[in-house]
Amino acid sequence: xxxxxxxxxxxxxxxxxxxxxxxxxxxxxxxxxxxxxxxxxxxxxxxxxxxxxxxxxxxxxxxxxxxxxxxxxxxxxxxxxxxxxxxxxxxxxxxxxxxxxxxxxxxxxxxxxxxxxxxxxxxxxxxxxxxxxxxxxxxxxxxxxxxxxxxxxxxxxxxxxxxxxxxxxxxxxxxxxxxxxxxxxxxxxxxxxxxxxxxxxxxxxxxxxxxxxxxxxxxxxxxxxxxxxxxxxxxxxxxxxxxxxxxxxxxxxxxxxxxxxxxxxxxxxxxxxxxxxxxxxxxxxxxxxxxxxxxxxxxxxxxxxxxxxxxxxxxxxxxxxxxxxxxxxxxxxxxxxxxxxxxxxxxxxx
Amino acid sequence: xxxxxxxxxxxxxxxxxxxxxxxxxxxxxxxxxxxxxxxxxxxxxxxxxxxxxxxxxxxxxxxxxxxxxxxxxxxxxxxxxxxxxxxxxxxxxxxxxxxxxxxxxxxxxxxxxxxxxxxxxxxxxxxxxxxxxxxxxxxxxxxxxxxxxxxxxxxxxxxxxxxxxxxxxxxxxxxxxxxxxxxxxxxxxxxxxxxxxxxxxxxxxxxxxxxxxxxxxxxxxxxxxxxxxxxxxxxxxxxxxxxxxxxxxxxxxxxxxxxxxxxxxxxxx
Numbered sequence: 360x361x362x363x364x365x366x367x368x369x370x371x372x373x374x375x376x377x378x379x380x381x382x383x384x385x386x387x388x389x390x391x392x393x394x395x396x397x398x399x400x401x402x403x404x405x406x407x408x409x410x411x412x413x414x415x416x417x418x419x420x421x422x423x424x425x426x427x428x429x430x431x432x433x434x435x436x437x438x439x440x441x442x443x444x445x446x447x448x449x450x451x452x453x454x455x456x457x458x459x460x461x462x463x464x465x466x467x468x469x470x471x472x473x474x475x476x477x478x479x480x481x482x483x484x485x486x487x488x489x490x491x492x493x494x495x496x497x498x499x500x501x502x503x504x505x506x507x508x509x510x511x512x513x514x515x516x517x518x519x520x521x522x523x524x525x526x527x528x529x530x531x532x533x534x535x536x537x538x539x540x541x542x543x544x545x546x547x548x549x550x551x552x553x554x555x556x557x558x559x560x561x562x563x564x565x566x567x568x569x570x571x572x573x574x575x576x577x578x579x580x581x582x583x584x585x586x587x588x589x590x591x592x593x594x595x596x597x598x599x600x601x602x603x604x605x606x607x608x609x610x611x612x613x614x615x616x617x618x619x620x621x622x623x624x625x626x627x628x629x630x631x632x633x634x635x636x637x638x639x640x641x642x643x644x645x646x647x648x649x650x651x652x653x654x655x656x657x658x659x660x661x662x663x664x665x666x667x668x669x670x671x672x673x674x675x676x677x678x679x680x681x682x683x684x685x686x687x688x689x690x691x692x693x694x695x696x697x698x699x700x701x702x703x704x705x706x707x708x709x
Numbered sequence: 710x711x712x713x714x715x716x717x718x719x720x721x722x723x724x725x726x727x728x729x730x731x732x733x734x735x736x737x738x739x740x741x742x743x744x745x746x747x748x749x750x751x752x753x754x755x756x757x758x759x760x761x762x763x764x765x766x767x768x769x770x771x772x773x774x775x776x777x778x779x780x781x782x783x784x785x786x787x788x789x790x791x792x793x794x795x796x797x798x799x800x801x802x803x804x805x806x807x808x809x810x811x812x813x814x815x816x817x818x819x820x821x822x823x824x825x826x827x828x829x830x831x832x833x834x835x836x837x838x839x840x841x842x843x844x845x846x847x848x849x850x851x852x853x854x855x856x857x858x859x860x861x862x863x864x865x866x867x868x869x870x871x872x873x874x875x876x877x878x879x880x881x882x883x884x885x886x887x888x889x890x891x892x893x894x895x896x897x898x899x900x901x902x903x904x905x906x907x908x909x910x911x912x913x914x915x916x917x918x919x920x921x922x923x924x925x926x927x928x929x930x931x932x933x934x935x936x937x938x939x940x941x942x943x944x945x946x947x948x949x950x951x952x953x954x955x956x957x958x959x960x961x962x963x964x965x966x967x968x969x970x971x972x973x974x975x976x977x978x
Binding site: 434507 | 877899
């Protein structure tokens with residue numbers, strides 16, 4: 360597969376010297392569903408706006424299909440955007456909103472009717488042609504926004520938190536639908552979200568960003584199972600993150616005890632972040648355990664119970680299908696491959 | 710509901726006394742002679758002033774169009790500025806309005822006069838003198854100068870509400886700035902355009918001070934004509950009332966036509 364978009368060393372700096380993006384480099388493959396994931400202010404929307412052409416990077420290059428497109432205005436780029444709050448044209452009805460891009464291209468009326476009809480079918484809005492967009496529900500407006508962008512047959516569709524304003528159930532439906540559309544039309548989707556679950560469900564590739572830097576690029580399983588640093592581990596799902604050190608290969612020491620692990624290649628006694636997923640903490644009888652703690656709280660979460668356990672130097676979050684008694688002393692154990700060792704990230708935990 | 714009705718009573722009384730009664734009085738005067746008998750002569754006499762009506766409509770129209778052309782880009786730039794700069798700029802737009810209307814128009818008299826500042830300056834480089842004052846051009850200038858803020862403000866307040874992302878969406882879908890302007894910004898600012906036109910056109914068509922001071926005797930407008938019937942030498946309130954009535958009818962017709970271009974929920978009258 361070829362790269363359709365390449366970002367090379369993008370830097371965005373505001374007049375007051377604030378750096379929004381610090382050296383972003385990234386390749387996006389053709390027909391790929393890529394998600395930029397990160398907390399608000401991490402630079403994900405800024406990166407998307409650079410691809411769309413609404414913002415020029417302070418330095419760095421943007422390549423589209425092998426050609427450098429810095430300075431090319433948005434209306435001359437072969438990408439279309441689905442905006443955060445849809446940005447539909449309030450003075451036009453559903454049909455004219457979708458036909459907007461085609462009218463600019465001066466396509467024949469016959470072609471416009473055909474392509475708009477196709478889109479209305481795709482997003483399930485047949486019969487809504489004459490409806491004013493201001494009288495549509497959030498979900499319907501979202502569909503119009505998607506159709507309005509897709510009708511132009513862009514090579515790349517950019518989506519800026521498009522489902523943020525929808526309720527949970529509708530969001531889930533739209534996630535599946537968007538993924539279906541992307542696969543059916545064989546398009547490249549660049550999707551921005553702060554919702555880690557959304558990112559994991561829909562994407563081929565997830566780009567985790569924080570503080571204007573890319574933290575990790577990988578498949579959803581890769582990102583979840585092998586987070587490269589404590590930030591990613593913490594942002595993707597819940598984690599216990601403990602300070603530790605590596606006295607030797609495959610041995611890690613934290614909260615004053617030594618455990619077997621599978622990680623190698625750290626310098627002797629290097630301090631590291633130890634990451635353990637809440638569902639990977641095994642509850643065992645206290646008298647058989649190296650590590651014990653007092654159960655502080657138990658909350659029912661549907662599939663599992665979430666327990667907070669006060670250990671020696673760390674409050675542990677444990678997910679288990681079996682509830683323990685509050686105030687009970689329990690033991691905790693881990694399989695060696697469930698203990699993830701990470702280098703301390705350079706900019707602390709931020 | 711009942712409480713609301715009680716509260717609205719003073720306003721109703723006010724409106725009857727100061728709006729409805731005077732309107733009826735104008736109509737009564739327009740259709741009666743001095744001894745109180747019914748006539749349509751006054752109204753039919755208005756016909757002889759057709760040329761003044763045409764000139765008034767033409768000059769007011771010209772001033773309105775110039776105001777629109779000047780105010781539209783200004784209001785757009787203003788609405789896209791950073792929020793804190795918008796406040797300062799708006800203040801600058803409003804500032805001249807704080808000065809007395811007559812004073813501002815007097816100032817133009819001294820500027821435009823045959824021995825005025827403009828002609829003096831032009832004389833220094835060997836041009837002129839030009840006849841600037843007492844021309845219909847000076848009247849239009851006075852109208853534009855005095856009523857420009859009434860065009861800027863409604864335009865600005867509508868444009869300020871246009872979502873930035875809608876403009877970005879247009880350019881994302883292939884619009885150059887020009888086509889974004891005509892396909893998105895103008896249609897969305899239509900309510901501002903119509904109310905701006907009303908706010909400028911209506912006072913401009915009925916003004917008499919501006920034409921008196923800047924137009925000399927030769928550029929009589931409807932406003933001057935009406936004033937002459939009530940306060941001037943040709944005292945005839947019956948004819949004056951008839952002229953007023955016809956003017957109102959004309960404005961009503963023009964506004965009705967204008968409303969055809971407004972969205973349904975933004976009708977002005």
